[in-house]
Amino acid sequence: MIEETEFLDLFIPGPVNVSKDSREMMTYPMIAHRSNTMSELHNDIAHYLQKMLFTTNQIILSTSSSTGLMEAAMRNCVNKNSVLNVVNGAFAERWSKIGSANGKKTDILQIDWGKAVTPKQLQEKLESNTYDAVCLTHNETSTGVATPLQDLYKTVKDNNCLLLVDAVSGAGGLEARIDDWEIDVYLFGLQKCIALSPGLAVASVSDAALEMAKKTPNRGLYFDFLDLKKYHDRGMQPATPVIPIYYQLQYKLHQIVDEEGIENRWARHQQLADYTRDWVKSKKLSLFAEEAVASNTVTCVNSKGIDVAKLKADLMKKGYFFATGYGKFKETNFRIAHMGDRTLDEVKAYLTTIEELTS
Ligand SMILES: Cc1ncc(COP(=O)(O)O)c(C=O)c1O
Known part of the structure; x- marks a missing residue:
């Protein structure tokens, strides 16, 4: 059996964390x-x-x-x-x-x-x-x-x-x-x-x-x-x-x-996405998606100089499950999921950890 403390915080675009x-x-x-x-x-x-x-x-x-x-x-x-x-x-x-x-x-x-x-x-x-x-x-x-x-x-x-x-x-x-x-x-x-x-x-x-x-x-x-x-x-x-x-x-x-109200849930997803997209830009990274159609549930980032496989391993040691790029973009992109019951504080903490590990 996996111990309760061994479970990772899932920042992948599904499956996501399920509340207790x-x-x-x-x-x-x-x-x-x-x-x-x-x-x-x-x-x-x-x-x-x-x-x-x-x-x-x-x-x-x-x-x-x-x-x-x-x-x-x-x-x-x-x-x-x-x-x-x-x-x-x-x-x-x-x-x-x-x-x-x-x-x-x-x-x-x-x-x-x-x-x-x-x-x-x-x-x-x-x-x-x-x-x-x-x-x-x-x-x-x-x-x-x-x-x-x-x-x-x-x-x-x-x-x-x-x-x-x-x-x-x-x-x-x-x-x-x-x-x-x-x-x-x-x-x-x-x-x-x-x-x-x-x-x-x-x-x-x-x-x-x-x-x-x-x-x-x-x-x-x-x-x-x-x-x-x-x-x-x-x-x-x-x-x-x-x-x-x-x-x-x-x-x-x-x-x-x-x-919560479904419209408030959509608004919360928008808020998390806006924060994430601003963070990407502030770190001189870029979005893979054209900004006008960028998703409010998952942000796909061009990884530029970041070693995605290393970042994934480092984040795992910090208790997070990180999403690389999908398929042919495995190394050239990474994805930040901000969906489900996520809060802004959780997204902020995750992005700060990525920042610390990549700077
Ligand atoms: C957009 C989209 N469509 C379809 C699927 C397939 O879903 P499932 O694996 O639950 O059949 C996924 C899974 O990630 C998805 O993200």
């Missing part, structure tokens, strides 16, 4: 997955997720990681026409891999990593073909770019496409108004800005997406939106759900919606 009170929620006794207690729990979670996301859309809960729900969105919402994947980073690339792996006609709009697609670029691409859906990544965890969904959704809708959004490292930290922004599938896990354990993924699914599912063959079994909806209408999942995380999620959603 949230962790304790997982120790509640088990309940039957086909029971009124289960339905009440499920329905309360769905109701609170709708509040948090500003939507009346169907909520889908999936005992899987978020990649599972990305596959679900692809299988249910892309029919005979192509799917357009806007690729500006490693996780956006995953959308297109999932499309190909599921035999969908997959097209890519490649955008420089560190940037976000503009409405003009999207419009030009959408005019070149007929698409069933457009896949976007709300927050590209590999590069620290937040895609401005509010500026793009109209272009998607004007071209009669469904809008599928991976919000894995954005939901709960970045502004999202699902109904106003007409997002058909908005999916995420809980181990990032919601600050809970991994294992349960969530999506809001529009009526248009469900209608598309009705017309789409080969939706599979585990991730069939129509089967999921049938069970969800009874407050259940088709298969056995990860019940301990339901307890956690119910508890956390009440905190987020009733105590």
